[in-house]
Amino acid sequence: MTDIEQRLIAAARDGEWLTCAEPDDVVPAGLIRELLLGRHGELDAAGVRLRGARIDGMLNLNRVKASAGLTFTDCTIEEPITALYASLPSLIFNGGRCGGIHADSLHLDSVLFLRNGVRIIADSEPGAVRLVGAHIGGDLDLTGAEITNTAGPALAAGGLEVGGILIFRDGVRILGHGHRGAINLTGAHLASDFDMADTEITNATGPAVVLESAVVDGTFALWRNIRINGHDSGLDLRGAHFLGQFGLRDTEITCSAGIALDANSVKVDGSLMLKSEVRITGRDEASTVNLLGGRISGIVELTDTTITNPAGPAITADRVRIGGDLTLRGRTRLSAGGNGSAIEMAGAHVERFSCDKTVVLETKSAPVLDLRDAAVGVAVGLPHSALCPDRGRGTTCEHKALVRLEHFSYASLASRWDWEEWLHVIRCHTPAYHASGYQRLAAVERAAGHDGTVRRILMAQQTDLRRRSPRSLGGRLTRWFHWLWGVLAGYGYRARRTAAALLLVLVVAGAIGWWAGQVSTRPGHLVAERVASAPVGAGTPCSTVELVGLGLDRGLPLAMTGMRARCDLDTASRKGQAFTAAIWLVQLAVWGLATLALAGYTNLVRKPG
Structure with missing residues (x-):
């Protein structure tokens, strides 16, 4: 037995670090396995701890059940570590380099740390770090980690269970390859928060981050200096469930050929907040931000947020259910291309819908807002600047921005809107005549006791019917009689x-x-x-x-x-x-x-x- 092997055994028994300062200080991978299996006596609760060591051979921890943890600090591990079905108190990597970690169904009583500049570089189709079906009782901390895989996911952790916080901070760099994503957390369950800052995640050939059907019991926060770049998806949250708040701040999500933020059927028990320099860019006919069929119990707020899609809608939120307010504020800009609207909310339901005059909604040819069959439980206030900057009240308008309001219902108008402005929007900023816009406004005014206003609205409806849908009245004689009816009898x-x-x-x-x-x-x-x-x-x-x-x-x-x-x-x-x-x-x-x-x-x- 070599000197380095004797020193490692002694350090593990005494709860000490084995510090390797010489280039020839090479630790056999097999000895580490033997120590964790107890073949060299009982180990201290601190476990096996190595600093600056170079591990020789492949470290095989498959099905190892140990009472002592394993810590590597600034170590070099050329071969991937395998820990399939292993059970350890903890597994810690501080700095150093590793050829990969394959640990499907790993069970850790406490934490898994990949931090302080640790570099994991692999060319593995299954994944550089594999934690599929793994259980981590404490935190999963990737602070400062750099994980690169040129052939598959950087982090493949479908079905992962984390009892603590999942942390990405302080210069994390993740590079993956392929259709499964750079980070794949499909079906994962996080018992606490998802916390990300100062992180860059890239996949030039597939999705960047996949959290499809995942459950996060705490807060989901991407809150500072985040860069997520994917090919066909940036952040995939389809079917995910967030029991706490969902927030993006100082975050850039880019997708070159797909939906940048795909939250189809997402469920958020708290609020959804996109605030302060959030930039989301996608390229898909469906949308850049997809909230189709989502359920958000709290409010949805976009502040100083830029969402761009040259091929379709900026936001698709058809059939979404928002328990609180939907608010667009500050320097928010939503730009759509193709035949898409800036916001599509057909069949959606929100409590309040308000939009500041500083918000910019841009489209190529479609209406800026699609609110067909949508319902606002309390008050609605559309953006003046996006539809009619001069807040017109007449029967004609030179501004061409449109909004679809077929069967759009609301209980009242926001205080900054009067009924004449809203009537102007219905007459001049909808793509075609539809009775429901007039009928809803008349119902709101009737409920307020303004019978004279109701009559004016309904007369405007008949005039607009003759102007924009004359064929629905019948032949020329019928249209003439309709005009005469208006002149003589209102x-x-x-x-x-x-x-x-x-x-x-x-x-x-x-x-x-x-x-x-x-x-x-x-x-x-x-x-x-x-x-x-x-x-x-x-x-x-x-x-x-x-x-x-x-x-x-x-x-x-x-x-x-x-x-x-x-x-x-x-x-x-x-x-x-x-x-x-x-x-x-x-x-x-x-x-x-x-x-x-x-x-x-x-x-x-x-x-x-």
């Missing part, structure tokens, strides 16, 4: 206008009667003159009162004045026939206006267009 919402029109028609009827008494048909006879049964005799001119009464008698279908018994039109003459036809038109107008007045009064015409 589409049934202006009874006074109908009454005024009816009065005007009656005046016209009286005027026709008077005019008929001024037009001659032949010498000594007029279009309107006394009848043969009149006391004065036939052919005698009627008085002015009688002529006006004749017009009213002829124009009013159901209310007779009795003037026709003394004065009537000469229907035998052509001029008399013309005046008779004019009176018929007046009768028709009276019938129509009376019908409109009755329909408006009984609310028969108040239905969505």
Whole structure:
């Protein structure tokens, strides 16, 4: 037995470090296995601890069950360590170099440390560090670690269980290769926090970080100087469950050919916060940030966040459920390309939706917001600058930004919005006419007791129907009557206008009667003159009162004045026939206006267009 071997055995028994200062101080890998198996006597609880050693051969710890831990500080281990189904109190690497760790189903009572500049470099398809199905009772700490694998994942830990914190800090560098990701934590369960800072993770041929179906009982925080670069996915959180808060700060996630942050069906029991210099860039027709079908119990806040996708939507959040507010603040910029919107939230539900005027929403050709079938439980406030910087209230607008509001529901408007601005958005900033936008705004105003406002909104709906969807009304004649209905009756919402029109028609009827008494048909006879049964005799001119009464008698279908018994039109003459036809038109107008007045009064015409 060599001197170095004797020194290691003695140090392990006494709980001391074996410090190797000479280049020839080589420790056989087999001796470490024998020590942990107890073949050289009982070891101190501190375990086997080596500093500056070079390990000769492959360290095989498969199925080793030891009561003492193993610590390497600034050691050189050329071959991968295997620890399949091993059971140790702890496994610690401080600095040094290692050819890999293959430890599927490893059980550690306490911690696994890969920190203080440890370098793990491998060319292994299974993974540089494999912890698939492993159990770590304490923390998994990768502070300052550098893990590189040119043929597979840098950290493959599907199904991993960590009883403490998972830590990436102080200059961590992770480089992986292939479709399984640089870091793969599929189905992992972290009993505490996921804490990452000063970390760079890269995979040029596949996903960067995969946390699909993982469960994090604590806080998920990427909070300082994070760079995640993937090819077809940056941060994959599909089906993951976060019981605490989820936060990104000073983080850059880049994906060259896919979804940068994929959180399809994610569940967050706390809040989701993207704050302070978060930059997310992807390139996928689906989205850059995918929250499709997600469930967030708290609030969702984007502050000073930039999300860019030249190929599709910036954020897709269809059918997402947010228990609190959705808020966009500060210098947030969402840029979409292709046929995608800046935010797509079809079928989503949130409590409040608000957006500061400093927020910028950009699209190539699609509406900036897609809120079809979405619901806001309390109040909604869309960004003025993104839709209409001048906060217009009219029926036309030069700004072209659009928003989809089909079947979008909300309980009220945010305090900085008035109903006229919202009506302007519905009329001028939606891609096509749809009744639901008007009906929802009318319902909100009706609930507030503003009946006059409701009538104005519903009249604007009918006008927009004729302007942007004329074919739905029918043929040209029907459209003309629809226009006339609006002019004369306010589409049934202006009874006074109908009454005024009816009065005007009656005046016209009286005027026709008077005019008929001024037009001659032949010498000594007029279009309107006394009848043969009149006391004065036939052919005698009627008085002015009688002529006006004749017009009213002829124009009013159901209310007779009795003037026709003394004065009537000469229907035998052509001029008399013309005046008779004019009176018929007046009768028709009276019938129509009376019908409109009755329909408006009984609310028969108040239905969505």
